[in-house]
Amino acid sequence: MLVRPGLLQMELGIVHQLFGKAASASGEPLYTVLTCTLSPGAIRTDADVTVNVAHGPEVLAEADTVIVPTSDEDYTPGDGRLDAPLAAALGLIRPGTRIASICTGSFVLAAAGLLKGRRATTHWQSCDQFRALHPDVLLDPDVLYTEDGDVLTSAGVASGIDLCLHMIRSDHGVAVANAVARTTVVPPHRDGGQAQYIRRPVPEPTVSSTRRARAWAVDNLDRPLPLRELAALESMSVRTFTRRFREEMGLSPAQWLIRQRVERARQLLEESDLPVDRVAANSGFGTAVSLRHHLQEATGVTPTAYRRTFRGPGEADREAAG
Structure with missing residues (x-):
């Protein structure tokens, strides 16, 4: 990790944890x-403590x-250029090294020219500023993280968790990443294409x-689940159930069921x-054609490609051959 004064402590903890x-x-x-850091010693953080x-x-x-987390200096990045010491430090990185940013650390990667012509993201509040400074970057403000070759970016502090787990999964497979997620009590996988700012609350409703x-x-995803059957379980009419469900x-x-089925399919493909x-x-998709359609819509890849990513080419290729 390359940290700078004004480091967000949570991002330091995410990577190490x-x-x-x-x-x-x-x-x-x-x-x-x-x-x-550029000058070893005590580094100011965003709180009332320092990090040595x-x-x-x-x-x-x-x-x-190399992972570049946020600094509070990123919120006023000036002309979008790197100062000489930071540029010199980044110049030490070997060609082919994987480089990632968390939240507005993407401003550093962009200023270094590492994101030119590449897809990237940053925190949604900083997108306008990012576009003005770095119009040569293919900014996607609506995702949790991006991966373009050996350069990765994440949208915010919490999506740094998703990015790190994605890198661990890519390096060592789903079992290792899931074990890390379980140990730290976080979701094992959120798709990078998921919107970074969702207006509905993430937790389950307190009263539902x-x-x-x-x-x-969820316990019966493998069978047809007509709306009238779900409504009957709550002793409601279909109309009332649909309204309450959306609220x-x-x-x-229907949208919720598709998401649940996609997640179940991903779990089965991985494990x-x-x-x-x-x-x-x-x-619950019934046919491979239906699964392929919905998985591609959610992740951008086919079931075989998805399995190859997380389980290695040998198993996926043997399955395709069989």
Whole structure:
């Protein structure tokens, strides 16, 4: 990690916690995480504490991955140019090194020319400023994180969690990433294409008149789930159930069911050896064609490509051949 004065402490903790918890089946650490700064010593944070950073920028020359978190200085980035010491530090990074940013750390990557012509994101509140300073970047303000070759960006502090888990999954597979997620009690996967700012609340409603129907639906995703059947579970008319469901979840029942089925399919593709048609049946899509359509709409890739990403090419290719 390359940190700067005005560091957001949570972002420092995210990287050390997630990568630091990644371990092999035998318990061996899979990453060594080092923090560096331009001038080693006490670094000001966004709170009333400082962080003592022992390493200087020279460690960047040995890194396989470099992560640039936010500084409060990013909120007033001036003309969008790097000062000489920061530019020199980034110049130490070896070609081919994976480079990522959290939140407005993307301003640093853009100023260094690392995002030119690439797809990237940043915090939604900073998008207008980012576009004005870096019009050569393909900014996508509506996603949690992006990956364009060996350069990755995330939208905000919390989406830094999603980005780190995505990198761990890409490096070491779904089992390792899921274990890290369980240890830190965070969702194991949120798709990078998910909108970063959702107006409906993320938690389940405190008082919910459709909770029983939703729980039953999740347990029975492999079968048809007509709306009248779900409504009957709550002793409501279809019209009342639909209205209450949308009020509580921010989605129609049909939209919610598709999301649940996509998530079930993704889990099966990642964690099982079931053929794609069985995955389609067990997640309630019925046919591989239907699964392919909905998975591509949600993730941009086919079921076979999705499995190849998270389980390696050998298993996916054997399945396709069979």
